[in-house]
Amino acid sequence: MSSCNTISVIMGDIVDQEVDAIVNAANNSLLGGGGVDGAIHMAAGPQLLEECRSLGGCPTGEARITRGYSLPAKHIIHTVGPVWQGGNAGEDLLLADSYRSCLELAMEHEIRSIAFPGISIGAYGFPVDRASVIAVSSIREFLQGTELLTDIRLVCFNQNAYDNYSSAVDRIFND
Numbered sequence: 004m005s006s007c008n009t010i011s012v013i014m015g016d017i018v019d020q021e022v023d024a025i026v027n028a029a030n031n032s033l034l035g036g037g038g039v040d041g042a043i044h045m046a047a048g049p050q051l052l053e054e055c056r057s058l059g060g061c062p063t064g065e066a067r068i069t070r071g072y073s074l075p076a077k078h079i080i081h082t083v084g085p086v087w088q089g090g091n092a093g094e095d096l097l098l099a100d101s102y103r104s105c106l107e108l109a110m111e112h113e114i115r116s117i118a119f120p121g122i123s124i125g126a127y128g129f130p131v132d133r134a135s136v137i138a139v140s141s142i143r144e145f146l147q148g149t150e151l152l153t154d155i156r157l158v159c160f161n162q163n164a165y166d167n168y169s170s171a172v173d174r175i176f177n178d
C-alpha cells in the first residue's frame with residue numbers, strides 16, 4: 004500500500020458514511036431488496052429506484068453507479084456479489100470481480116473515498132472468513148496501481164464481520 008492510501012474497518016451503518024461513494028450489495032435486478040440494499044434505498048429515497056430502473060440490471064461481478072440522492076454520499080456504486088453455492092461455482096473469482104469493478108468505477112468518477120459493506124456475506128451466504136480475505140486482497144491489489152483512493156472503509160454491521168475484516172486487513176496489509 005502506498006502511504007497515501009488508508010484502509011479502515013469500522014462498525015457502523017453504511018448509509019451514514021460521509022464519503023464520495025458507498026457500495027451497495029445489490030441483486031441482479033438492481034431494483035432493491037433486503038439487507039444493506041433495502042437500507043440504502045430507504046435512506047436515499049425513491050429517486051434512487053427511478054434511476055436504477057433505467058440501468059436494466061447488472062450481471063454478477065459487475066457494478067453500476069448512481070447518484071446518492073438523500074444520502075451524505077454523492078454516489079452509490081451498486082455491485083452484485085455471488086450467491087454462495089458451496090465454493091466450487093466460481094464464487095471466489097466473482098467476489099473479487101465485484102470489488103475490482105467497484106474500484107474501477109470509482110477511479111473513472113474521480114472518487115477519493117469509498118465505503119464497502121460485506122458483499123455477499125449476508126443473504127448470499129458467503130462464509131465471512133473467506134469473503135473478508137478476498138475483499139481485502141482485491142483491494143490491496145487494486146491500490147498498488149493508484150494513489151488516488153485515499154480513504155477506503157470496510158463498514159461492518161456486526162462484531163463477527165468486524166473481527167474477520169479487521170484480521171484480514173492486519174494480515175494482508177502488514178505482511
Ligand code: ADP
Binds near residue numbers: 018040128
Ligand atoms: P448479500 O445479499 O450481498 O449477502 P446483505 O445485505 O444480505 O447482502 O448482507 C451483506 C452484509 O451487509 C451483511 O454483513 C449485513 O449484516 C450487512 N448490512 C446490512 N445492513 C447494513 C447497513 N445498513 N450498513 C452496513 N452493513 C449492513
